[in-house]
Amino acid sequence: MVDENRLSAKILLVEDEESLASGLEFNLSEEGFKVDWAKDGRQAVDKFNKGEYDLIILDIMLPYQNGFEVAKQVRKKDPQIPILMLTAKTSVDDKVKGLELGADDYITKPFHLQELLLRVKGMLRRKNWYIKSIKQNPVYKIGDCEINFDNLKFRKGKVEFNLTHFEAILLKYLIENKGRVISRKELLENVWNMNPEVETRTVDIFISRLRKYFEDDPANPVYIKSIRSSGYIFEADDNI
Amino acid sequence: MRKRYSLAYNLAIFILAQIVWLALLGLWIYWYVSNYLIFEQVGEKVSPQIVIDTPDVFPFVGGIVLLVGLSFSMVLIFRNLNVQIRLTRLYDNFIANITHELKSPLSSIQLYLETLNTRNVPAEKQKEFISQMIKDTARLQKLISTILEISALESRKNKVNFEVYDSCEILNRLLKESAEQFRLKENTIGFKCLSSAKISIDINAFKMVIDNLIDNSIKYSTGELKINLIVKTSINKVEIHFSDNGVGISPEEQKNIFHKFYRIYDEDIPNVKGTGLGLYWVKEIIKNHRGKISVKSEGKGKGTTFIIELPVVKKPIKG
Numbered sequence: 001m002v003d004e005n006r007l008s009a010k011i012l013l014v015e016d017e018e019s020l021a022s023g024l025e026f027n028l029s030e031e032g033f034k035v036d037w038a039k040d041g042r043q044a045v046d047k048f049n050k051g052e053y054d055l056i057i058l059d060i061m062l063p064y065q066n067g068f069e070v071a072k073q074v075r076k077k078d079p080q081i082p083i084l085m086l087t088a089k090t091s092v093d094d095k096v097k098g099l100e101l102g103a104d105d106y107i108t109k110p111f112h113l114q115e116l117l118l119r120v121k122g123m124l125r126r127k128n129w130y131i132k133s134i135k136q137n138p139v140y141k142i143g144d145c146e147i148n149f150d151n152l153k154f155r156k157g158k159v160e161f162n163l164t165h166f167e168a169i170l171l172k173y174l175i176e177n178k179g180r181v182i183s184r185k186e187l188l189e190n191v192w193n194m195n196p197e198v199e200t201r202t203v204d205i206f207i208s209r210l211r212k213y214f215e216d217d218p219a220n221p222v223y224i225k226s227i228r229s230s231g232y233i234f235e236a237d238d239n240i
Numbered sequence: 241m242r243k244r245y246s247l248a249y250n251l252a253i254f255i256l257a258q259i260v261w262l263a264l265l266g267l268w269i270y271w272y273v274s275n276y277l278i279f280e281q282v283g284e285k286v287s288p289q290i291v292i293d294t295p296d297v298f299p300f301v302g303g304i305v306l307l308v309g310l311s312f313s314m315v316l317i318f319r320n321l322n323v324q325i326r327l328t329r330l331y332d333n334f335i336a337n338i339t340h341e342l343k344s345p346l347s348s349i350q351l352y353l354e355t356l357n358t359r360n361v362p363a364e365k366q367k368e369f370i371s372q373m374i375k376d377t378a379r380l381q382k383l384i385s386t387i388l389e390i391s392a393l394e395s396r397k398n399k400v401n402f403e404v405y406d407s408c409e410i411l412n413r414l415l416k417e418s419a420e421q422f423r424l425k426e427n428t429i430g431f432k433c434l435s436s437a438k439i440s441i442d443i444n445a446f447k448m449v450i451d452n453l454i455d456n457s458i459k460y461s462t463g464e465l466k467i468n469l470i471v472k473t474s475i476n477k478v479e480i481h482f483s484d485n486g487v488g489i490s491p492e493e494q495k496n497i498f499h500k501f502y503r504i505y506d507e508d509i510p511n512v513k514g515t516g517l518g519l520y521w522v523k524e525i526i527k528n529h530r531g532k533i534s535v536k537s538e539g540k541g542k543g544t545t546f547i548i549e550l551p552v553v554k555k556p557i558k559g
Contacts, residue, residue: 019345019348019352019372019375019376020348020351023348023351023355023369023372024351026355061340088344109343109344109346109347110343110346110351111347111350111351113350113351113354113355113358114354114358
């Protein structure tokens with residue numbers, strides 16, 4: 001499956017540092033990916049609008065439009081495409097902002113080549129697993145909310161919007177493991193394919209986003225409950 | 241977040257404090273006047289023989305003077321605070337820039353080293369990677385020395401070695417050295433000596449001034465770069481006019497460019513890297529030479545001229 005991914009996957013690499021970009025391009029090409037390089041925010045949006053990509057590697061500090069703005073524009077058009085943010089910024093605020101604007105994961109500079117490649121492959125693998133797993137039952141209902149996992153449309157009453165790719169994957173994973181306590185470690189490993197010792201905060205950010213979407217009172221959740229020092233549990237009546 | 245609101249927060253406190261002072265003053269006047277009237281009426285009734293003099297205005301006037309003094313000191317504190325906030329903001333910006341500037345070449349070096357270590361890279365590619373790494377280390381080295389030099393300059397720890405030179409001769413020499421260093425084309429720089437005089441300069445520091453100005457011209461130009469340097473002398477000063485045909489500087493930006501950590505963002509050339517220290521550094525060096533630097537630009541797209549004024553050395557300096 002991985003090899004299949006590598007042959008077909010097309011990556012949009014958005015990085016203004018030429019030396020870093022050409023090193024990344026070489027490595028990603030060696031792994032079998034097709035790489036398209038954009039050196040500023042404007043070019044990134046342009047290329048994204050014209051081409052079809054499976055994943056975006058996005059730097060934050062970019063000329064014309066920064067990575068956050070690019071992520072916002074990309075998300076408007078395609079809620080599913082996995083976005084990996086590449087950043088020299090280490091502040092938690094920046095990471096949170098990136099994730100809130102629709103990035104699915106981030107890696108800080110300087111990074112290890114192997115880690116970056118693992119994340120890229122992991123993100124693509126998740127995407128494939130997701131596409132296969134939603135084929136049979138694309139629509140799921142939680143309370144008065146309806147989620148279409150095919151087009152990522154989320155509807156609550158009259159409100160309708162798109163979930164991001166990783167929001168959907170996380171929700172799908174929670175639904176598939178309904179009634180069982182799932183640790184942050186497990187979520188990080190299976191949803192993000194990440195080393196669980198690194199960033200457990202990522203999980204919390206995504207969980208709080210999901211709660212905001214379908215909980216009436218996100219501070220007192222009914223569906224996604226926190227289990228102290230263990231993780232999360234998803235509880236809902238089946239309503240497919 | 242807290243920082244973003246700190247100016248509004250301080251401003252609100254300042255305005256509130258002024259309102260409190262004024263209210264106190266009003267209350268005070270009201271109290272003083274009403275009491276004075278009561279005393280006068282009671283005094284007339286109870287013992288009309290007591291002659292009430294005109295009220296003692298000393299505490300009243302003294303109070304007002306004190307209040308004005310307090311208000312004035314608050315204004316001073318507020319102004320000072322404002323400067324500090326601005327500096328902190330610029331400093332945060334500088335840290336963000338410097339982090340980015342340090343991490344980018346470092347990431348690139350790490351990436352190439354790990355690539356060479358884990359893959360079979362063709363010989364041609366290896367060469368390309370190594371030359372890329374050399375470029376990145378040079379970038380790091382330049383950046384680190386900039387930071388170190390600036391702190392030495394600020395603490396006045398760097399050795400100064402002033403010597404007397406002929407203005408045209410030395411500037412022409414420094415320009416040629418810089419042009420070679422920046423690998424500029426032969427006709428990029430024009431030099432004109434209108435009249436020469438003796439100036440006392442620290443040649444290493446002055447080389448940095450020229451390097452910084454040229455570096456800026458290169459960074460902030462879009463077409464083919466042209467730099468012109470004119471040296472002229474009046475009675476007691478040497479004027480060096482350094483002009484380029486770059487993107488120019490708007491009048492608002494001209495006030496700020498010599499400030500520490502200040503950086504210009506230009507839509508046309510958004511990818512300019514820097515620390516915001518170069519021109520601050522230039523200004524400090526010129527100040528150490530008992531000179532002045534100013535900037536002129538007719539606006540965006542019309543180039544920039546820096547004018548450096550240095551005192552003429554009239555007598556030969558001993559030692």
